[in-house]
Amino acid sequence: MPESAAEAAGESIEYERTDVSVLVVGAGAAGARAAIELTERGVDDVLVLGKRGHGDAHTTWARGGINGALGTHDPEDSPAIHAADTLNEGHLINDPALVETVTEQMPARLRELDEWGMDYSRTDDGAIDQRYFGAQSFRRTAFAGDHTGESLLDTLVDRAQSLSIPYRENVMITKLVADGDAVYGAVGFDMDTGTFQLFNAGTVVLAAGGHAAIYNRHTSRDDENNGDGAALAYDAGATLMDMGFIQxxxxxxxxxxxxxxxxxxxxxxxxxxxxxxxxxxxxxxxxxxxxxxxxxxxxxxxxxxxxxxxxxxxxxxxxxxxxxxxxxxxxxxxxxxxxxxxxxxxxxxxxxxxxxxxxxxxxxxSHYGMGGVAVDETGETDVDGLFAIGETMAGVHGANRLGGNSLAETVAFGVVAGETVADRVDGPGAIPADLLDTLVDPHLDDLASTANRDGDEDVEAALAALRDTMWEHAGILRDEESLRAGLDALEELRERASDLDVGPVTSESFEFAVDLGFSLTAAEAVLRGALEREESRGAHYRTDYPETDEAWRRNVTIERADIGGMALSTEPVDEPSAAVQAALDEGHELDYHQLE
CATH class of the missing domain: 3.90.700.10 (Succinate dehydrogenase/fumarate reductase flavoprotein, catalytic domain)
Structure with a gap:
């Protein structure tokens, strides 16, 4: 029930408080599959939040297919070859352990979805059909016509509803409640009523999508994939990785x-x-x-x-x-x-x-951000209790994503993260009192002061300027001069963002003002990551460094600096397992001409 901040933190702004063991932020395929896994493993205190209506998520725009080495047409295919294709497409800077987790999971996940009623396209004998996709050695992309993401999400939503998993729609998370070491919940607002929300949660699973819509020509809806997940995690103290790679x-x-x-x-x-x-x-x-x-x-x-x-x-x-x-x-x-x-x-x-x-x-x-939040083999970030899955996470795709692997990643890591959290869940916990004073209340003040602001800058115009900046300065072809000019342009946009004309909390302009803040963080991380990597690799093409440099077979990480700003460093990439290395050595490759 509503509780005043005067009672909780000495202020007058009211909010609704919800206590829950596991909060899942994002209701697309990754969030839905994680919630299903948690519930099926006996966790009865899960809440899923979506920014849109139930079943309306960006997953539905993924059309072509979902990968898994079923071998419907090509029985010689295997999870190891699928992993090798993924690593080759990622120019060998993927996290091999994360890649193998996805490829090993997917045959079972595809069959599970079939059992749950997914509307796959079929072969003449009724098997799950599989088609060719770019850079894949075999036909391993299962599909439902050209509406695979829609059919996948419908299947997962039906399964979640059959399990009576609690879900709240039209709720936008604006900040995680964290102290840099651990997460304790999240703050946001109800987009219908305008009521501020505080979620006290023992574990938070971020499945909030990517950041492809920070470009002016993109495949996302304009109100999706604005960098929410990466920006929320970064603000909470998590590490970002390989943000410079945009597909x-x-x-x-x-x-x-x-x-x-x-x-x-x-x-x-x-x-x-x-x-x-x-x-x-x-x-x-x-x-x-x-x-x-x-x-x-x-x-x-x-x-x-x-x-x-x-x-x-x-x-x-x-x-x-x-x-x-x-x-x-x-x-x-x-x-x-x-x-x-x-x-x-x-x-x-x-x-x-x-x-x-x-x-x-x-x-x-602009279609997909290969980078995102750095995670371990279970999807957990370096902030205790904070998980990132789906397009929010980094590591699976490396320098370029293999088509059909995005939907695969969502269900595979939905299961893996769900398993891990279910084994550890220990109730909602409690938000430390000092965080209520130093983080929750100031953030609510910021939200309240943003609403009904009479500024000179139009929110949508500022977002459009950011997207134009990214296309111009961090597009398909990049160089140092252009990337630095992009960073300068972002600073000017930050100034404009301090003088926005914003409506009430329930208005579209308020939502877009929040989006702009997330997008500025994601855009800066992309520009700085691209500037740091002085080579060309996969989707990152530097005209001033046009060759791939083996010395740059490293991941670029970004952390919050102690004195403010972004601190960049690099980390070496791990080696794949013996089975995957053998598949790499075998040199499997698609022969397109068999389609002619």
């Missing part, structure tokens, strides 16, 4: 942004499944240009390779008027396209384009 998906929608019908679709994902089912890329001269850049793997080479190839075609004047190239799958039968790519087909049909008869325009778009 630019090769195929976002390239549109006329002056056309109100098309503008909302700028950068939105055209799933890799289109290329996995045989889609081909052409420049405006009609050339299938991937023959020049990657004659063996063609359109299904690694995402960083294909994205840079498209960028080079555009820079050379062989791009479309909207800054992209053409993706064509019209050589496939129309019924095949409608069956295998139903959402893509319907989307373009509604916009007046028939994928079965004509190509679509695509261009690289």
């Amino acid at each position: 630019f998906h090769p195929t976002g929608m390239a549109v006329d942004e002056t056309d109100p019908e098309w503008e909302p679709w700028s950068g939105r994902l055209v799933t890799e499944a289109v290329r996995g089912e045989g889609g081909r890329l052409f420049n405006t001269e009609g050339e299938r240009f991937m023959r020049r850049y990657s004659p063996d793997q063609m359109e299904l080479d690694a995402r960083d390779v294909v994205a840079r190839s498209i960028a080079e075609e555009v820079a050379a004047g062989r791009g479309t008027e909207h800054g992209g190239v053409y993706l064509d799958i019209s050589h496939r039968d129309a019924d095949f396209i409608r069956e295998r790519l139903p959402r893509m087909y319907e989307r373009f049909q509604e916009l007046g384009v028939d994928m079965a008869r004509e190509p679509v325009e695509v261009a690289p778009t």
Whole structure:
């Protein structure tokens, strides 16, 4: 029930207090799977928080598939080869232990989802079908048409509801209650009522997504993936890792942004499944240009390779008027396209384009942050009791993510973190009184003073300026001068952020003001991480250091400095297990031409 801060911390701002053993922040696939694991292991004091309505999470936008070495079509596949592909795609700076956890878990996780009713696409004999995805040696990407993330989340939500797992929607967490050594809960607000919230929790599981939307062309919704998870953890004393690695998906929608019908679709994902089912890329001269850049793997080479190839075609004047190239799958039968790519087909049909008869325009778009919060083999951060899973965590993807591994990571580490927390859970604990005075109450004051602020700066304009800054200064091609200019531009944006025009707590402008704070932290970490790494590796391409340097086979970490600001350092990468090393040595590789 409401409790005044006068009673708890000597102030007058009121909040609602909730005591819970495990607080899960984020209601996408990672958060849902962790809550299911906790509940099935007997933890009956779990609460899941979502910023949106029940079942509405960014997971639903992951379309192409979810990886696991089932061997439906290619029985020679194995978790070790899956791990080798993941490490190769990550340019060998992934955490091998985290990678192997995912690849070893996934066959069982895929079958479990099948038992729970997931709407997989099937082979003629009823097995879970699997398709090719870029840079994978075998067909290991299970899928549900081109709506895999939606089907996955529906399955997990149904399972969670069958277990009666408590869930609160439209609650946004703005700060973790932590002293740098341990976490004790979280503070936020109810987005419907405007009521401030204090959650006293023995363990916090952050499953709050990534930070791809800090770029102006991105595949996320504008109100998602703004860096919440990384910024919350960093503020609480956790370490960030490899934030400079941003995956630019090769195929976002390239549109006329002056056309109100098309503008909302700028950068939105055209799933890799289109290329996995045989889609081909052409420049405006009609050339299938991937023959020049990657004659063996063609359109299904690694995402960083294909994205840079498209960028080079555009820079050379062989791009479309909207800054992209053409993706064509019209050589496939129309019924095949409608069956295998139903959402893509319907989307373009509604916009007046028939994928079965004509190509679509695509261009690289910010898609995924490979970096995030540094964690151990269970998903726990270096702040005791604070876990980070899903896109919030770092380590699985290295310098470039293998397509189909994002959904795999969510369910695999949802299980692993859930197992670990269930073995340790010991009630809600208690927030130390001094943190109520020194952290909770000042933060509530800050939130209250942000609401109804009559400033000169428009919140959405400030967010747009940040996204423009990141695209210009930390995009597909980077160099020292541009990265430093980006940091200078961020400082100017911080000044603007101190004079925002903000509505009440229930307003969109208040939510976006909070998002802006998270995005500024994430953007600075990306810029500083990219500036620190003086080489090119995977999705990180420095034009002033164009070669990969073996001496930089290290992870870049970021901690809060004692005197303020970000303190960067590097750590060596561990070696893989003998089985995975053997798979690496065997040199498995996709032969694209078997699709022709």
